[in-house]
Every structure is written in structure tokens, then in C-alpha cells.
Amino acid sequence: MSAHRQVDPEEIRRRADALGPWFHNIDLGGVWTAPDHFLGDYPGAKWAGFSHALPADLTGKSVLDIGCNGGFYAIAMKRRGAARVVAIDSDEDYLAQARFAAEVLEQDIEFHRLDVYDVGALGERFDLVLFMGVLYHLRHPLLALDLIREHVAGDMMVFQALQRGVADGEPPAEDYPFSETAVFDRPDWPRLHFVERRYARDPTNWWIPNGPCAAAMLRSAGFAIESRPEPEVFVCRLAERPADAVPVYPARGRTR
Numbered sequence: 719m720s721a722h723r724q725v726d727p728e729e730i731r732r733r734a735d736a737l738g739p740w741f742h743n744i745d746l747g748g749v750w751t752a753p754d755h756f757l758g759d760y761p762g763a764k765w766a767g768f769s770h771a772l773p774a775d776l777t778g779k780s781v782l783d784i785g786c787n788g789g790f791y792a793i794a795m796k797r798r799g800a801a802r803v804v805a806i807d808s809d810e811d812y813l814a815q816a817r818f819a820a821e822v823l824e825q826d827i828e829f830h831r832l833d834v835y836d837v838g839a840l841g842e843r844f845d846l847v848l849f850m851g852v853l854y855h856l857r858h859p860l861l862a863l864d865l866i867r868e869h870v871a872g873d874m875m876v877f878q879a880l881q882r883g884v885a886d887g888e889p890p891a892e893d894y895p896f897s898e899t900a901v902f903d904r905p906d907w908p909r910l911h912f913v914e915r916r917y918a919r920d921p922t923n924w925w926i927p928n929g930p931c932a933a934a935m936l937r938s939a940g941f942a943i944e945s946r947p948e949p950e951v952f953v954c955r956l957a958e959r960p961a962d963a964v965p966v967y968p969a970r971g972r973t974r
Contacts, residue, residue: 725746725747725822727747727748727749730746730747730749730822731749733818734746734749734751734818737811737814737815737818738751738752739752740752740788740815741755741760741787741788741812742760742761742787742788742789742790742815742819743755743759743760743761743762743790744788744789744790744793744819746819746822746823747822747823751788751815751819761790761791761850761851762790764878764948764950764951765790765791765794767947767948767951768876768947768948768951768953769794770947771945771947771951771953772798772846772876772953773798773846774798775798775799776795776798776799776800776801776845776846777799777800777801778801779799779800779801779845779846780800780801780802780803780804780842780844780845780846780872781795781796781800781802781803781804781844781845781846781847781848782803782804782805782806782837782840782844782846782847782848782870783795783803783804783805783806783848783850784806784834784837784847784848784849784850784852784866785806785807785808785834785849785850785851785852785855786805786806786807786812786813786816786829787807787812787815787816787851788812788815788816788819789805789815789816789817789819789820789827790819791848791850792805792816792820792825792827792848793819793820793823793825793827795846795848796820796825796826796827797825800846802828803825803826803827803828804827804828804829804830804840804844805827805828805829805830806829806830806831806832806834806837806840807829807831807832808831808832808833808834810831813829813831816829817829834849834852834856834862834865834866835858835861835862835865837865837866837869837870838865838868838869838870840869840870842870843869843870843871843872844870844871844872845872845873845874846872846873846874846875846876847866847870847871847872847874847875847876848875848876849862849863849866849875849876849877849878850876850877850878851878851879851880852879853877853879853925853927853932854879854880854923854924854925854926854927855922855923855924856924856925857924857925859910859924859925859935860935860938860939863935863936863938863939863941864939866939867939867940867941867956867959871941871956872956873955873956874944874953874954874955874956875941875953875954875955875956876951876952876953876954877932877936877941877951877952877954878948878950878951878952879926879927879932879950880923880926880950881926881927881928881929881932881949881950882911882926882928883905883909883911883927883928883929884905884906884928884929884930885928885929885949886906886929886930887904887905887906887907887908887928887929887930888906889930889933889934890907890908890934906928906930907930908927908928908930908931908933908934908935909927909928909930909931910925910926910927910931910935911925911926911927911928912924912925913925913926929949932950932952933952936952936954937960938959938960938963939959939963940956940957940958940959940960940963941954941955941956941957942954942955942956942957
């Protein structure tokens, strides 16, 4: 990403360093925020692999970026012409980075400190929801998808999660008899791997799905998978929730 105006690069470097360390490598007018990222140019390299699957023109559209981190994707959406971009994160340090990046790049983005479990507090639905790199940091991942489906998803959602295990597989059958056990040993059975302690030295890595599990969770929460332009990325549309998939956290209590 490049800036629209000339700003003293030394001042940008000083302020960026003061806000570090960064997980998003963003080009702030020639000053990169995470040039030594262990994943390379991240998330720019990943964005290059799936950006074609999103509308090139978001004029008039509203976007919600859940878990915005340093703001890379929120800024990318604003640059595609989105009328309104709301970015939320539960980490104030990431929000400070994102606000700074948006300021330098002159992008008008609304930032809020908000947890994914509290998205209902926004009180509106968005044309496009980004849920990137968050699910595996959650202790209650399916609850998060249910809440997004119930409260903020209006049409399209772009989902990305770290995955381990097989990437693809046949969807499970509609039902199995109680005596069936071998199916659970299939390599492509949907699996959500639980991390009791740490993975990659990160104590917030809790649940890591394989590809079939990520797809199954999305379907169960009421999203139809439209495309999978990159192994970890699913472009989804709002769909009817399966009849027997009752949301974990309904928008309303049951009627007696």
C-alpha cells in the first residue's frame, strides 16, 4: 500500500516504531511497518491470492472488519470505494496501529474497541463482513460465527483461518448409525484441533480447523460457500441456516 500524500518518512518511522511490534506489514509512504515479518509480506501476499474474488468496486457498500489488527484489510476495502468501513478489535494496541495507518494513508475508517462476541452491539448489518485470522484465537469459535450470522452479516462474508490437516474432503453424510465409528478416522473428516497450551509460541491459538471443518462450520452457521480462492480463504453468502442447527446464542429468548 502507498500513501496519497507526502509525509516526513522519519516522523512516520518514529511513530510506527513506537506503536510496534506490528503484525500487518503496511506501506506507509515508503515506510513498511513489519518488513521482517516471519511470514514475509503479510498480509499483502495473502491478499494478492484472493483479492480478485471480492468486488473491485464497493461504491455505496458498508463493510465491517472484525479483528482488524493493524488495519490492512479495512484500508483495502476503503480503497475499493466502500462508503463506510467499520473496523473492530479487542486489542487497543492493534487499534492504535490501525488508526495511525489510516491517518497516514488518509482513509476515513471508523474504529471501535469491540469483541467479536459483542458484535450485536453495533446494531446494524453490513454488505460485506471480513472475519480474517480470528477464529483460531477464540475459545468459542462456533459461537462467534453464530453471532456474526445473527447480527451483522448482510450479504457477503470473507472468512480466513489458520488450518492444519487436510485441505479438502467430501462433506459428511446426512446421518450415520450409532454403530458407525470408522468414519471418524477418515483423514478428511471435519476436525477442529484443540491447543491446550501454545502453538507457535502463542497462547491465544486455541482451535485450529482442517479445511473440511472450516467449511462445515460455515455451513452450519448459515453461510453458503461461494468460492475458495485461496486455501485458507472462503468467500461466503448469507444462506438459510440448516433446520436442525439452532444458534448457540439466539437473538431472542425462546417463547414459552
